[in-house]
Amino acid sequence: MGAKKKSKVVAYNKWGYIFLIPFIVVYCVFQLYPLIMTIYNSFFINFMDGLSHIGPKFTGLGNYRKLLASGDIWKYFGNTMIMWVAGFIPQIIFSLLLAAWFTDPSLRLKGQRFFKTVIYLPNLIMASAFSMLFFTLFADSGPINSILVAMHIIDKPFKFMSYTVPVRSLIAFMNFVMWFGNTTILLMAGMMGIDPSLFEAAEVDGATSKQIFFRITLPLLRPILVYVMITSLIGGLQMFDVPSVLTNRTGNPGATSKTLIMFLNDQLRSKNYGMGGALSVLLFIITGILSILVFRFSNERETKRRRDKDK
Amino acid sequence: MKKQLLSAILCASMVAGTFAGAGAVMADDAAAEGSVLNVKVWNTEFISRVTDHYPGYEKVDDTTGKIGDVTVNWQITANEGNAYQDNLDQALLAQADAAPDDKVDMFLIEADYALKYVNAETPVAMSMEELGITEDDLSKQYEYTKDVVRDANGVQRASSWQTAASGLIFNREAAKEVLGTDDLDAVQEAVKDWDTFNETAAKMKEAGYKMTASANDTYRVYSNNVTKKWVEDGQIQIDDNIMKWVEDSKALVDAEETGTFDLWSDDWSKGFYPEGKVFCYFGPAWFFNFCLAADDEGSIAHNGGWGFVNGPQGFNWGGTWICGAVGTDNPTLVKDIILAMTTDNDIMKDIAQKDTDCVNNREVLAELAADDSGNVALLGGQNPYGVLSAGAELIDMKNISSYDQGCNEKFQQVMKGYFDGTSTLEEALAQFDSEVKTLYPALA
Numbered sequence: 144m145g146a147k148k149k150s151k152v153v154a155y156n157k158w159g160y161i162f163l164i165p166f167i168v169v170y171c172v173f174q175l176y177p178l179i180m181t182i183y184n185s186f187f188i189n190f191m192d193g194l195s196h197i198g199p200k201f202t203g204l205g206n207y208r209k210l211l212a213s214g215d216i217w218k219y220f221g222n223t224m225i226m227w228v229a230g231f232i233p234q235i236i237f238s239l240l241l242a243a244w245f246t247d248p249s250l251r252l253k254g255q256r257f258f259k260t261v262i263y264l265p266n267l268i269m270a271s272a273f274s275m276l277f278f279t280l281f282a283d284s285g286p287i288n289s290i291l292v293a294m295h296i297i298d299k300p301f302k303f304m305s306y307t308v309p310v311r312s313l314i315a316f317m318n319f320v321m322w323f324g325n326t327t328i329l330l331m332a333g334m335m336g337i338d339p340s341l342f343e344a345a346e347v348d349g350a351t352s353k354q355i356f357f358r359i360t361l362p363l364l365r366p367i368l369v370y371v372m373i374t375s376l377i378g379g380l381q382m383f384d385v386p387s388v389l390t391n392r393t394g395n396p397g398a399t400s401k402t403l404i405m406f407l408n409d410q411l412r413s414k415n416y417g418m419g420g421a422l423s424v425l426l427f428i429i430t431g432i433l434s435i436l437v438f439r440f441s442n443e444r445e446t447k448r449r450r451d452k453d454k
Numbered sequence: 455m456k457k458q459l460l461s462a463i464l465c466a467s468m469v470a471g472t473f474a475g476a477g478a479v480m481a482d483d484a485a486a487e488g489s490v491l492n493v494k495v496w497n498t499e500f501i502s503r504v505t506d507h508y509p510g511y512e513k514v515d516d517t518t519g520k521i522g523d524v525t526v527n528w529q530i531t532a533n534e535g536n537a538y539q540d541n542l543d544q545a546l547l548a549q550a551d552a553a554p555d556d557k558v559d560m561f562l563i564e565a566d567y568a569l570k571y572v573n574a575e576t577p578v579a580m581s582m583e584e585l586g587i588t589e590d591d592l593s594k595q596y597e598y599t600k601d602v603v604r605d606a607n608g609v610q611r612a613s614s615w616q617t618a619a620s621g622l623i624f625n626r627e628a629a630k631e632v633l634g635t636d637d638l639d640a641v642q643e644a645v646k647d648w649d650t651f652n653e654t655a656a657k658m659k660e661a662g663y664k665m666t667a668s669a670n671d672t673y674r675v676y677s678n679n680v681t682k683k684w685v686e687d688g689q690i691q692i693d694d695n696i697m698k699w700v701e702d703s704k705a706l707v708d709a710e711e712t713g714t715f716d717l718w719s720d721d722w723s724k725g726f727y728p729e730g731k732v733f734c735y736f737g738p739a740w741f742f743n744f745c746l747a748a749d750d751e752g753s754i755a756h757n758g759g760w761g762f763v764n765g766p767q768g769f770n771w772g773g774t775w776i777c778g779a780v781g782t783d784n785p786t787l788v789k790d791i792i793l794a795m796t797t798d799n800d801i802m803k804d805i806a807q808k809d810t811d812c813v814n815n816r817e818v819l820a821e822l823a824a825d826d827s828g829n830v831a832l833l834g835g836q837n838p839y840g841v842l843s844a845g846a847e848l849i850d851m852k853n854i855s856s857y858d859q860g861c862n863e864k865f866q867q868v869m870k871g872y873f874d875g876t877s878t879l880e881e882a883l884a885q886f887d888s889e890v891k892t893l894y895p896a897l898a
Contacts, residue, residue, distance in 0.1 A: 192896040193569075193856050194543060194576040209898070215888050283713070283721045305714065305874035391716065392535060397871035398885055409892045412536055418895060 185420030190413050198417065206421035215406065216425065222311075222394070223402040226386070227379030229315035234323045235371070241323075242330035243356055248339075263324035273321065274388035277313055278304075304390070307399040314386050314400060321385075322378075326371055333367030334360060369441045373434050380430050383408065488554050488783035491526045494545065494561035496538040499744060500774060501528050503615065506808060507801050508794055524787060539567065546578045549781045559782040560791065563612060563775050565602050565851065566859035571777060572612060573856075574605035579777035581609045585789045591797050594815045598849040603775050611777060613796040615805065617814045618738035618773035619845035620674070622765030623746075625663075625725075625754060626834060628733045629761065632661045638836070642763040645734075648702055651766050655711040658733045667725040667732045668715040669703035669873055670866050675736055677862060678769035683853045684861040690890055690897055692865075692883075700869055700879070707873040714873045726753050738771050739812030739842060748832045755832040762830075762838040770849045812842045819843040857894055864889045 185206055189198040210216050241262065245255055252258075265273070280287050281303040288300035303309045337360065345355050361368075383404035386394065392408075394401025403426055410419040495501060498516075504526075505513050512520045519526040531541040545558050552558075563571050563579075571579050582592065592600065592610070596617050603612035622645055626636040633644050633654075644654045655665035666672060676699035682691050706712040715722040725732025726747045737745065742762075748755035776796065778788040794801055802813040806822055810830050813819065822828030823839040830838060855861075868886045871877040877885070891898040 190895045191543070192894070193573060194546070194571070194578060195573075197896065213888065215892075282719075283715070284724060302714075302874065305870075305876065307876055393867050395867065395870060396874055397868070397877035397881060398889075399876070406892070409889070412540075412893055413895055415892075415895045418892075 181420045181423050183420075184416045185424050187417045187420075189417040190415040192413070202417070206417050207425065210418065210421055210425065216403070216422070218398070219394075219401050219403050219406045220429065222399060223380060223382055226311050226314050226318070226382060226400065226402070227376070229311065230318035230322075231372075231375055231379065233315075234319045234326055234375070237319075237323045238326035238330050238371075241327045242334055243360065245327070246331055246334040247352075259324075259328070262327055265320045266322065266325050268321075270317075270321065270384040271388045273317055274385045277317060278389050278391075281309075281313060305396055307396055310390065310396065310400045314382075314389060317385050317389075318379075318382070322375070326375070329367060329371055330364065333364045337363045365441060369438065372437050372441075376433055376437060377430055380404075380426065380433070487524075487786055488557070488559070489524055490555040491521070491524050491559045491784050491787055492529060492555075492557065493526065494529050494531070494538075494542050494558055496531060496533045496562065498530070499740070500562055500776075501530075503795065503805060503809065503811075504791070507804055508791060509801075521787065524784065539570075546779065549578070549779065552781075554783040557781055557783055558779040559784045560788050561777050561779055563603075563777060564772055564859075565618070565770070565775075565854065566772075566862065567856070568603050568612065568775060569854060569856040572603045572605050574607050574609065577611075577780050579603075579611040580780050580782070580785070580788075581611050582613065583609070585778050585785060585792065587613070587789060587793060591793060594797065594799075594817050596814055596816065596846045596849070598770070598846070598851045599773065599775075599814050602773075602851045602854065603777075612775035613792050614773055614775040614814050615796040615802065616738075616740060616773055616811050617842070617846040617849075618740065618770050619812060619842050619849055620736060620738035620741070620769050620771045621838075621841060621845065622734050622736055622763050623741065623833075624734040624761050624763065625728075625732065626759050626761050627728065627754075628658065628661070628663050628731075632657050632663065632733075636761055636834075638761060638763055641761060642765075645763065645765055648698070648766050652702060652706065654733075655706055656709065659709065659711045663731050663733045664713060664725070665706060665711045665733050667722045667730070667735065668713045668717065669707055669869075670715070670717050670722075671712070671734075671736050672703065673699055673862070673866055674771045675765065675767050675769045678771070678849075679767045680853050683855040685855045685857045685897060688897060690857075690861070690887065696865070700872070703869070704873055714870050716870075723747070726750075726755065728752075728754055728759075734765075736765065736769075736771070738773070739810060739838070740772065742830065742832055742838075743810040746832060758831050758834040760833050762833050762836055762841060764841060764845065768845045768848050770851065806839075812839070812846070814846075816843065819846075857890075857897065860893045861890055864893065 184199075186201060186203060187199040188202045188205070189200070191197070244250055244252060245259065279285055282288070283300050283302050283304070287303075288297075291297050292300060301309075303313065341359055341363075342355060345359055350358070381404055382402045386400050386402055387405050387408070390400055392405070394405055403422070407419060407422050407426070410422060493500075501517075504511055505519065508521070510521055511526070514520060514525075517528045517530065519528070529541075531538045542558075542561055545552075546561075549557055561571075561579075582588075592613060595613070599614045599617055600610050603614075604610050624636075624641055624645075629636040629641050633640060635641075643650075645651045651665075658665050676695050677693075680693035680695050682693045684690065684693075703712070707714055713721065723745075724730035725735065726745075727750075735741070735746075742748070742755070742760075746755040746760065747753040750756055754760055776792050778785065778792065782788055795805075796802075796814060799815060799818055802815045803818045803821065805811050806813045806818060807827060810832070819839050820843065823837060823843060826837070828837040828839040829835045864886055868877075868882045868889065871885070872879055872882040
């Protein structure tokens, strides 16, 4: 009797699990297993010296101690953060401005689709190709220098690649140009999700567009802004292709544009799985801490605001 | 009589049978060797040498050829970012398990990392003896070319067709304009040691010429005249002559008498053309042919505008060695190619004349130096072989270590920051230490 009853129930949920299998399998093979192996490897001395394999020999936290003691990791972390912030600030300002204009119905902007496509275009170019382009443009005898000299702005070619500030600025600028379109689209989606009646009510009450932006748009956009910040932060910490190609892997001048992932890449030349693993785990921890900080920071203000409101 | 005849016939047939049998065995032997010869290279230099000079080589396309029934499969991986060695290491470590036709049969190495591949503890390159090449076969080669590729037991494991004895290649126009003559002795007098070299640099600057395109041009000259190895007993040490390079180069860069470009970059190679206004480059014979853009109309080389002198110090730069891979299934062919390309007088003379390569053969170089057959068009008809062969005798490569490549590369890289003024000398040296230890964890 019981068995009969059971057969009448159509178990649709099993299809859910079946359809999930490909993802789970791919995830386990290509993500979970490497992730576990990375953590596992980080506790071993394991590298190639010429053609001879040294290790694997268990060393506990030895690799971590070595990394933290040398101080290089903090230098490269600093480089990474400086270049990320320098790219992120203009990126968020431009994106907010463009998103606000695009979503404002009273402006009646023409050719919106065209401009939305155009600002997204840089993201379609491969980062390394984009970087190579800049490398050529800003070479000592490259076109930018030729133009500047021809226009008598400078009398001899400026060595862009030999100074810290120009190199970092170029990297930040490239990241900004590549990603502001993407951010704009995200913020627009957030802005269009805001109830239009709020804007209308504000307009009826005589609020200026500045007031509307800062008092209505921005606060209601917070969840999307937090999302944009965290994803950009994670992307920023993983910055690699642009600086690596621009500086020909060196992070020159004086390793001031070497990022954490470039440092990780250096470990791989001697197949240093132990140190590479340890660096990856530290990078994971740093990313986690920073993400929690950003999340907490923005959520706290939210809860505080709510508490104030209740009072 | 009949019986005798019969036995004679039987004997004859038996002998014939033996020969036929031997013939069959030999044919089997050749058949037992693989039908594919895999050769790992990092550029097209050796491919074109074999294509042009190895008897019986037929080109199929850019990366395949045929020698008899054997297909030659060139596997090119660029040197950039260590890609060649990564690729080679992977293949060599998998050599034992690879299918016969996939096994690496031959590969090329450079002096900078030769010790890594001719190591007796991790044998990947067959010794000359195992290949069946005798000391006698190699007797015409220069000593240093054999010393570089000996393992700790003194066993030679590679052979080269070229010597990379190097000198100073100068722009004749600039010499006439600034020094008043392009006479070889007079030019040598103006660059005879580093102090004179640096004085000449100041004169060049007044006339609008850079002495060298980059500070890195002179690096090899200094680094080849060291008295200490880069690494000894796991300790990194910086030789005095290398610090002299830093000092001299900083002065030249500050006086704007040279640049800080990376070698092989576009900015660096501007001086191959008259508008680039560079007085000299440093290099061996392969540099003439392979690097000076001689095929480009308008280049200095195209118009025969270079000259060649010894320069401040003799040195060696690069050079390519051929190794037979342990585990190859074509040992006979590998042996034959090495013998033909690195010991055969006729082939090597041909290489020298056609490709302006300085071949690793005393007899051939002496012949070339003796008459006009060694004149080089891009050097304005100068015959450089006398200078080159004298240089090759003097080269001493005793102070090489297996970490040279990374040390040389990283040292030039960090010093760029110091020359450009972005870091202090202490910072640059600290950076060097950290970069090398990251690159070679064994030294950390």
